[in-house]
Amino acid sequence: MDSKDFHSRLSRRKAAIKPTLMNQEIIVGVGNIYAAEALFRTGIAPTTPAQDLTRAQTDTLLTTIVNILSTAIKHHGTTFGSYVGITGEGGQYAQQLLVYNRPGLPCVSCGTPIEVIRQSGRSTFFCPKCQK
Numbered sequence: 375m376d377s378k379d380f381h382s383r384l385s386r387r388k389a390a391i392k393p394t395l396m397n398q399e400i401i402v403g404v405g406n407i408y409a410a411e412a413l414f415r416t417g418i419a420p421t422t423p424a425q426d427l428t429r430a431q432t433d434t435l436l437t438t439i440v441n442i443l444s445t446a447i448k449h450h451g452t453t454f455g456s457y458v459g460i461t462g463e464g465g466q467y468a469q470q471l472l473v474y475n476r477p478g479l480p481c482v483s484c485g486t487p488i489e490v491i492r493q494s495g496r497s498t499f500f501c502p503k504c505q506k
Contacts, residue, residue, distance in 0.1 A: 375401065375436075377429075377432065377433045377436050377437075380401065380432055380433075380435075380436045381427075381429050381432040381433070383400050383401070384400070384424040384425065384427055384432055385424070385425050385427075385432075386425065387400070387423075387424035387425055388423055388424070388425055389423065389424060390420060390421045390422065390423060390424070390493060391413065391418060391419075391420060391421075391422045391423070391424045391427065392409050392410065392413060392420035392421070392493050392494075392498050393493050393494040393496075394424040395409040395412070395413075395439075396409050396494070396496070401439070403443060404439055404443070406474075406496050406497070406498075407471070407474045407475075408439065408442050408443060408446065410473055410474045410498060410499050410500065411442055411471060411472060411473060411474055412435060412438045412439045412442055413435075413500065413505060414472055414473040414499075414500060414501060414504065414505060415438050415442070415472070416431065416434050416435050416438050417504055417505055417506065418431060418435065418505060419500065419505040419506055420491070420493060420498045420500050420505065421491075421493075445470070473488050473499040473500055473501060474499050475499065476488045476499060477489065477490040477499060481501040481503065481504055483501065483504050484501065484503045484504055486501055486502060486503040486504070488500065488501055489501070489502055
C-alpha cells in the first residue's frame with residue numbers, strides 16, 4: 375500500500391485513529407502495541423477521528439508504522455512474560471516502547487505522566503501533552 379492509498383482508506387473512516395489502525399481491513403499487521411507507539415511518535419492523539427488526519431499526517435504515520443514494524447521484526451517482536459518464539463528467545467522490542475504499558479510513568483519527551491484509556495475493549499497508552 376502506498377501513502378495515497380493509506381490516506382484514502384483513513385479519510386473514509388469516522389472512527390478514532392487507534393482502533394482504525396488495528397482494523398485489519400485497513401492495514402494488516404498493526405496491533406495494539408505498535409498502533410500506540412506509532413501514534414505517539416507522530417504526535418497524533420489516539421481519539422482523533424481517522425478522517426480528520428491531513429495527508430501529511432497520514433504520510434508520516436505510514437512511514438512510522440513501517441519503521442516500527444521493521445525494527446520490531448529485527449528484534450523478534452515484543453515479549454512480555456515468558457513467551458518465546460520458534461528460536462527459543464523472547465522478543466526484545468519491549469525495551470524500545472515509549473508509551474505502551476507505561477501508565478503513570480513520565481513521558482520520555484515532556485515528562486507528563488502517560489495516561490491509559492479503553493478503546494474498542496483495548497488499553498490505549500498515550501501522552502496527553504505530546505499527542506494533541
